[in-house]
Amino acid sequence: MFCEQCEQTASGDGCHQFGACGKSPQVNAVQDLLVHCLRGLSAIALTAKANQIDTHEVDVFTCEALFATMTNVNFSVSHCEAYTRQAIALRTDLRAQVEALRSETEWPAIASFTPSFDASLAEQGEEVALKFLSQVGEDAVDIFSLKLTVLYGIKGAASYTFHAYELGQEDEQVYQFVHEALNALNDESLTLADWVDLALKVGEINLRSMELLDTGHTQAYGHPVPTSVPLNPRPGKAILVSGHDIRQLEAILKQTAGTEITVYTHGELLPAHGYPLLKATYPHLYGHYGTAWQNQTKDFLRFPGAIIVTTNCLMPPHDTYSDKLFTVGPVGYPQLSFLPASDTGIPDYAPAIAKALALPGFTEEAPPRSVTVGFAHNAVLGVAETVVNAVKQGQIRHFFLVGGCDGAKPGRSYYTEFVEKVPADCVVLTLACGKFRFFDQDLGKVAGLPRLMDLGQCNDAYSAIQIAIALANAFAVDINELPLSMILSWYEQKAVAVLLTLLHLGIKNIRLGPTLPAFISPNVFKLLSTHYQLQAITTPERDLAACLC
Ligand code: FSO
Numbered sequence: 001m002f003c004e005q006c007e008q009t010a011s012g013d014g015c016h017q018f019g020a021c022g023k024s025p026q027v028n029a030v031q032d033l034l035v036h037c038l039r040g041l042s043a044i045a046l047t048a049k050a051n052q053i054d055t056h057e058v059d060v061f062t063c064e065a066l067f068a069t070m071t072n073v074n075f076s077v078s079h080c081e082a083y084t085r086q087a088i089a090l091r092t093d094l095r096a097q098v099e100a101l102r103s104e105t106e107w108p109a110i111a112s113f114t115p116s117f118d119a120s121l122a123e124q125g126e127e128v129a130l131k132f133l134s135q136v137g138e139d140a141v142d143i144f145s146l147k148l149t150v151l152y153g154i155k156g157a158a159s160y161t162f163h164a165y166e167l168g169q170e171d172e173q174v175y176q177f178v179h180e181a182l183n184a185l186n187d188e189s190l191t192l193a194d195w196v197d198l199a200l201k202v203g204e205i206n207l208r209s210m211e212l213l214d215t216g217h218t219q220a221y222g223h224p225v226p227t228s229v230p231l232n233p234r235p236g237k238a239i240l241v242s243g244h245d246i247r248q249l250e251a252i253l254k255q256t257a258g259t260e261i262t263v264y265t266h267g268e269l270l271p272a273h274g275y276p277l278l279k280a281t282y283p284h285l286y287g288h289y290g291t292a293w294q295n296q297t298k299d300f301l302r303f304p305g306a307i308i309v310t311t312n313c314l315m316p317p318h319d320t321y322s323d324k325l326f327t328v329g330p331v332g333y334p335q336l337s338f339l340p341a342s343d344t345g346i347p348d349y350a351p352a353i354a355k356a357l358a359l360p361g362f363t364e365e366a367p368p369r370s371v372t373v374g375f376a377h378n379a380v381l382g383v384a385e386t387v388v389n390a391v392k393q394g395q396i397r398h399f400f401l402v403g404g405c406d407g408a409k410p411g412r413s414y415y416t417e418f419v420e421k422v423p424a425d426c427v428v429l430t431l432a433c434g435k436f437r438f439f440d441q442d443l444g445k446v447a448g449l450p451r452l453m454d455l456g457q458c459n460d461a462y463s464a465i466q467i468a469i470a471l472a473n474a475f476a477v478d479i480n481e482l483p484l485s486m487i488l489s490w491y492e493q494k495a496v497a498v499l500l501t502l503l504h505l506g507i508k509n510i511r512l513g514p515t516l517p518a519f520i521s522p523n524v525f526k527l528l529s530t531h532y533q534l535q536a537i538t539t540p541e542r543d544l545a546a547c548l549c
């Protein structure tokens with residue numbers, strides 16, 4: 001088994017025997033086979049696009065299928081086989097359409113590769129899998145490192161693109177590039193410089209994907225406003241919704257309206273409470289339960305209702321709670337109930353609702369506790385004048401963006417300590433699930449503004465970028481001259497995409513941890529540190545001092 005796509009890699013360089021995430025060698029191999037088939041599908045999709053053939057179904061499918069191969073999304077051989085079969089069926093159809101126009105079209109070998117569905121898909125996947133960085137010859141290591149960076153980054157961008165599509169927001173240039181990136185993996189003639197350009201282009205396209213998603217969310221649910229979210233459950237039947245998918249959360253709210261069920265968010269759905277139209281339409285969207293994804297085995301066991309996982313990060317469930325756990329969309333696990341989507345993309349949530357009504361729900365009041373969310377770009381820029389004046393008058397010395405993914409490694413306590421040590425005249429902006437290490441701390445106020453502001457989900461890195469651009473304009477300086485430091489934590493492929501976006505924007509001095517990606521070769525890291533001063537985190541004291549000097 002070969003996988004090195006996330007930060008959790010078992011031995012520091014990759015997972016060899018079994019995924020540290022719980023992914024089996026069989027699932028890993030079938031996902032490798034799926035990616036191989038998608039590379040062939042993309043080669044044909046690009047030719048089809050060049051011949052004005054409609055590829056929309058293939059575009060959306062490619063994004064969803066890539067999403068399913070990301071860390072902590074899908075652990076089911078049968079789901080991955082179904083995606084692979086669909087990739088081949090779509091490819092056959094699209095190829096026939098091209099050949100009906102241009103019968104002489106020549107295809108690369110990968111566009112004709114068809115697995116034998118009667119034989120072991122896992123064995124066929126092992127044969128076509130990309131290798132480990134450590135297995136590549138010295139002369140090819142840096143190009144291979146960048147190929148992996150492009151593949152993992154495009155998986156992250158594809159997941160945001162899929163969410164944006166669900167909300168009616170699409171852009172042909174994004175779909176075109178998803179296929180170009182996958183097709184580039186078929187091209188052995190590309191140079192190191194070509195791969196650097198492609199990696200930065202992934203960042204550029206991911207910025208557009210995050211923008212589309214931001215537009216989808218804000219058009220459907222309004223711009224987020226600062227909103228207090230209860231952390232204490234209230235008595236009554238309950239459903240917990242995990243993942244990132246706010247459209248599915250809305251569908252669950254719609255289907256539970258008028259029942260006695262209270263809906264709670266988990267993990268990366270916490271920011272959903274900040275969207276005013278969602279809150280106003282569905283008063284039974286009540287509070288938030290639990291913390292970051294790696295604590296879900298404890299949180300899910302304790303939750304006395306049904307649980308629906310809409311996206312990553314799903315951990316292998318314990319038997320003690322798997323009967324109340326449901327998955328949708330690209331998420332799957334063999335023993336869990338999967339709720340298939342109808343033509344509208346929305347599943348019938350009746351089985352989860354029935355389970356919630358059969359379970360006891362919360363039976364007691366708990367002491368009130370809350371956090372405030374909703375500091376996305378519109379809310380922060382609404383007080384831009386106050387912010388700018390506070391900086392000019394020396395009341396605010398520095399901004400720190402401390403965000404990204406959480407995870408189980410002990411080195412992640414760096415981020416908690418960092419925030420605790422940030423001086424009182426500085427503001428902490430945060431986003432994604434890394435915030436759960438400090439999200440309920442009361443950091444007080446500075447210049448009348450909260451010292452801790454939650455910008456939202458990982459895709460709301462778009463908000464952080466808009467805020468940084470607006471501040472840079474207000475001070476008439478380059479973003480890199482702002483009193484702003486980015487202290488990021490990464491875990492999976494969405495974080496790779498976001499990092500590439502920040503590098504595409506020319507943002508320097510990013511500090512990344514808790515460890516550097518195993519798929520980044522020493523030379524590629526040297527290149528990133530030379531051009532962008534990208535650096536690994538050290539200690540909170542040392543990094544804080546360096547940022548404030
Ligand atoms: Fe976290 Fe998981 Fe949002 Fe990731 S829940 S780790 S970067 O999937 O996407 O921040």
Ligand code: SF4
Pocket residue numbers: 003004005006007008009010014015018019020021022023070071072
């Ligand atoms: Fe290992 Fe991460 Fe791959 Fe899972 S996704 S097998 S933890 S490298």
